[in-house]
Amino acid sequence: MKNQIMTMEMVNDGQHITSLEIAKLVGKAHNHVMRDIRNMEPAWEKVHLSKFGQTQIRQEISNGGYRLRPCYLLTKTESLFIATKFNDVARARLVLRWEQLEKEQLERQAQASYPQKLLVTEKELLLKSDEIRCHQIELENKSADGCFTAREIAKALGMDVKKLNKKLVKEGIQYANGGRYMLTPEYEGRNLAQDRFFHYFGLDGEKKQVSYLVWTKLGAEMIKDRVF
Numbered sequence: 390m391k392n393q394i395m396t397m398e399m400v401n402d403g404q405h406i407t408s409l410e411i412a413k414l415v416g417k418a419h420n421h422v423m424r425d426i427r428n429m430e431p432a433w434e435k436v437h438l439s440k441f442g443q444t445q446i447r448q449e450i451s452n453g454g455y456r457l458r459p460c461y462l463l464t465k466t467e468s469l470f471i472a473t474k475f476n477d478v479a480r481a482r483l484v485l486r487w488e489q490l491e492k493e494q495l496e497r498q499a500q501a502s503y504p505q506k507l508l509v510t511e512k513e514l515l516l517k518s519d520e521i522r523c524h525q526i527e528l529e530n531k532s533a534d535g536c537f538t539a540r541e542i543a544k545a546l547g548m549d550v551k552k553l554n555k556k557l558v559k560e561g562i563q564y565a566n567g568g569r570y571m572l573t574p575e576y577e578g579r580n581l582a583q584d585r586f587f588h589y590f591g592l593d594g595e596k597k598q599v600s601y602l603v604w605t606k607l608g609a610e611m612i613k614d615r616v617f
Contacts, residue, residue, distance in 0.1 A: 400446065403494025406468050406486070408461040409446060414486055415479035419460070425474055426461050433470060441467060526588055533585040536603035539570070542612055553616070560615055563602065570602050581608035 400407055408426060412419040426441060434440055442462040447455050463471065465487050472480045539557075543550040554570060557563045563570045572582055584600040591597050604612065 400444075400462065403490045403497070405442075405462050405464060406490065407444070407446060408463070409458060410486070411463075411468060411471070411483065414482045415475055417479075419458075422471075423461065426463075426471055429471060429474070433467070522588065526586060529586045533583040533603050536583055536585065536605050537609050538585075538601075538603055542604060542609050545609075546613065546616060548616075553612075556616055557612065562612075562615070569600070572602070579607075580605055581611060 400410075408422050409419055412422040415422070430441055443459065444462045445457040445459050448458055449455050468483060468487075469480075472483050475483070539553055540550045543553040546553065554563070557570070558565065561573055562576055563572055565571075576582075582602050582604050585603045586598055586600045588598050
C-alpha cells in the first residue's frame with residue numbers, strides 16, 4: 390500500500406487506520422502526528438524489520454476537484470505502538486475506534502456471505518427441510534423406541550387388531566378418544582405404553598401431527614396375560 394492513491398472507502402477495511410484519522414481522534418495537528426510516527430519508526434523497524442506504510446488519500450474539495458493528502462497507513466498493532474506516546478484519553482479513543490472498525494468489518498463480511506447462503510437449489514432446500522423434520526420426529530419418538538404397535542401384538546397373538554383393541558377397551562385398559570386410543574387413568578404412569586408421533590402435510594399444505602399408542606415390552610406382556 391506504500392505511496393499508492395487511496396480513497397477513504399478503501400482505507401476503512403477494518404485492518405488499517407490513517408494518521409489523518411488518528412490526528413482527528415486524539416485532537417492533534419496531522420503534521421505533529423506525522424512527526425511522532427517518523428520519530429518512532431526507527432525503533433519499530435529495528436524490531437519488526439519493516440517501515441510503516443505510507444499512502445496518499447484522495448479527498449474531494451468544494452469546487453468538484455480533489456486533493457491528495459500524504460499520510461501513514463497503519464495496522465492496529467502499529468497504531469497502538471504509536472499511541473504509547475499519547476495520553477490515556479487519546480489511547481482510549483483509539484482503542485474504541487478499533488473496536489468499531491473491526492465490528493463494521495465483521496458486519497460487511499456477514500452481508501457479503503449472506504447472498505451466497507441463499508444460492509441453493511429448491512431440491513437442496515427440500516432435502517435440508519426433510520433432514521430437519523426427520524431429526525425432529527426422531528427426537529419426539531425417542532421414548533417410544535423399542536415399543537410395539539397394537540397390530541404387531543395382535544399378529545403375535547394370532548388375532549385381528551380390531552378385536553384386540555376392543556378387548557383392551559372392555560378390560561378397562563384403554564379407551565377411544567377422537568379416533569385414537571389412550572390409556573385409562575388406572576394404567577397411566579406404569580411404563581406400559583408411550584405415544585408415537587406421526588407428521589404429515591394436509592391438503593392445505595400445513596404440517597400436521599398425530600400420535601398413536603404403542604406398547605412397551607412390559608405392556609405387551611401385560612396384554613398377553615390379560616387376553617389369554
